[in-house]
Amino acid sequence: MLEKFLNFTRDLYDPTASGKFIPLHEPRISQREKDLVQDCIDSTFISSVGEYVGKFEKMISEYTNIPFAIATTNGTSALHLSLVALGVGQGDLVLAQALSFIATANPIAYCGASPVFIDSAKDNLGMCPEKLEDFLKKETMINAQGVCVHKASGRAIKVCIPMHVFGHPVKMDEIAAICEKHHIAVLEDAAEALGSFYKGQHVGRAGKLSIFSFNGNKIVTCGGGGMIVTSDPELAKRIKHLSTTAKVPHAWEFVHDEVGYNYRLPNLNAAFACAQMEKITEFVEDKRKTAESYRQFFASVGTRFIVEPANCRSNYWLNAIQLESLQERDEFLKASNAKGVMARPIWKLLPTLPMYKGSISTSLENASFYEARIVNIPSSVRSC
Numbered sequence: 001m002l003e004k005f006l007n008f009t010r011d012l013y014d015p016t017a018s019g020k021f022i023p024l025h026e027p028r029i030s031q032r033e034k035d036l037v038q039d040c041i042d043s044t045f046i047s048s049v050g051e052y053v054g055k056f057e058k059m060i061s062e063y064t065n066i067p068f069a070i071a072t073t074n075g076t077s078a079l080h081l082s083l084v085a086l087g088v089g090q091g092d093l094v095l096a097q098a099l100s101f102i103a104t105a106n107p108i109a110y111c112g113a114s115p116v117f118i119d120s121a122k123d124n125l126g127m128c129p130e131k132l133e134d135f136l137k138k139e140t141m142i143n144a145q146g147v148c149v150h151k152a153s154g155r156a157i158k159v160c161i162p163m164h165v166f167g168h169p170v171k172m173d174e175i176a177a178i179c180e181k182h183h184i185a186v187l188e189d190a191a192e193a194l195g196s197f198y199k200g201q202h203v204g205r206a207g208k209l210s211i212f213s214f215n216g217n218k219i220v221t222c223g224g225g226g227m228i229v230t231s232d233p234e235l236a237k238r239i240k241h242l243s244t245t246a247k248v249p250h251a252w253e254f255v256h257d258e259v260g261y262n263y264r265l266p267n268l269n270a271a272f273a274c275a276q277m278e279k280i281t282e283f284v285e286d287k288r289k290t291a292e293s294y295r296q297f298f299a300s301v302g303t304r305f306i307v308e309p310a311n312c313r314s315n316y317w318l319n320a321i322q323l324e325s326l327q328e329r330d331e332f333l334k335a336s337n338a339k340g341v342m343a344r345p346i347w348k349l350l351p352t353l354p355m356y357k358g359s360i361s362t363s364l365e366n367a368s369f370y371e372a373r374i375v376n377i378p379s380s381v382r383s384c
């Protein structure tokens with residue numbers, strides 16, 4: 001299979017057979033990005049005040065059809081700010097996936113809270129609704145103030161962070177309904193999922209808040225950047241205030257009314273992002289074509305290719321395959337990388353990392369199964 005895969009991927013990404021290195025995901029940058037960044041430089045508004053930040057927010061809001069968007073320095077700061085705005089503080093617990101990128105968990109720790117790790121679904125790389133419900137039913141109660149509390153530790157659980165792995169939407173309806181029943185707010189980590197749709201609507205609508213990342217490896221990038229989206233005008237207002245050092249508007253005085261953050265995206269990055277956002281539809285179409293080619297290829301060699309869940313339209317941010325065993329995975333990774341075709345394993349389970357060892361978690365058999373077998377393969381946009 002490996003030789004066939006290498007030839008197939010070379011044909012996709014290196015049709016002139018130049019023998020070049022094929023990365024996992026590289027950005028596509030055109031003259032338009034250069035023009036808008038130059039325009040931003042010429043305006044001298046290169047920091048977080050400037051028209052491109054507002055334009056970028058409007059583009060995201062229109063594209064996702066979510067009324068409010070607040071730009072941040074990156075996806076991690078977007079998650080941190082969201083948790084603060086949802087009232088997560090010292091000693092609280094936050095529900096998260098065991099199989100996720102580290103940036104889903106770290107902002108929980110920044111708040112002085114601790115993650116509770118939930119298993120992946122059997123048929124979906126995202127959070128398992130059954131395991132989530134089972135944990136909440138058996139191990140939590142609603143206290144007199146209407147807050148969900150972990151019975152054994154007495155710690156409050158205010159937020160759940162489902163994550164759309166590689167752009168494939170999680171089982172959002174089920175997760176949102178369970179969280180609502182247990183008085184838990186949903187914060188969607190849609191960092192990887194700009195351009196993905198769940199039951200006909202862009203992801204990010206089910207949660208009270210949702211975030212996107214515009215890191216260099218994402219479908220749309222601005223070097224580094226993030227966005228929080230919400231339908232709640234009060235939350236949007238508070239988040240914008242918190243992201244700009246909680247400065248109270250005044251013609252000259254420096255008045256700050258709470259501990260704020262310097263998390264607003266610079267105009268320079270936003271200019272770049274606006275140029276990229278003009279191509280989001282093309283980028284998604286291109287990636288979906290690549291995914292379909294991979295799907296057909298892997299069907300022909302008998303390897304499972306991860307496809308979009310039912311009722312979803314995924315952006316196929318990173319293509320992924322499932323190998324038979326840890327040994328086969330390691331052999332594949334070694335050989336593919338040695339031949340200049342970049343491949344990467346899925347993340348290590350977060351509760352196995354030193355800072356999250358001993359965290360509360362459900363049983364993690366599905367996440368462990370995927371951890372040993374899932375591999376990402378080259379996924380950059382090809383034709384734009």
Ligand SMILES: Cc1ncc(COP(=O)(O)O)c(C=O)c1O
Pocket residue numbers: 074075076077100101103104163189191192213214215224225226
């Ligand atoms: C699932 C997930 N959450 C959060 C982040 C954090 O985003 P950023 O790198 O922009 O801080 C990323 C990606 O980088 C991610 O993949």
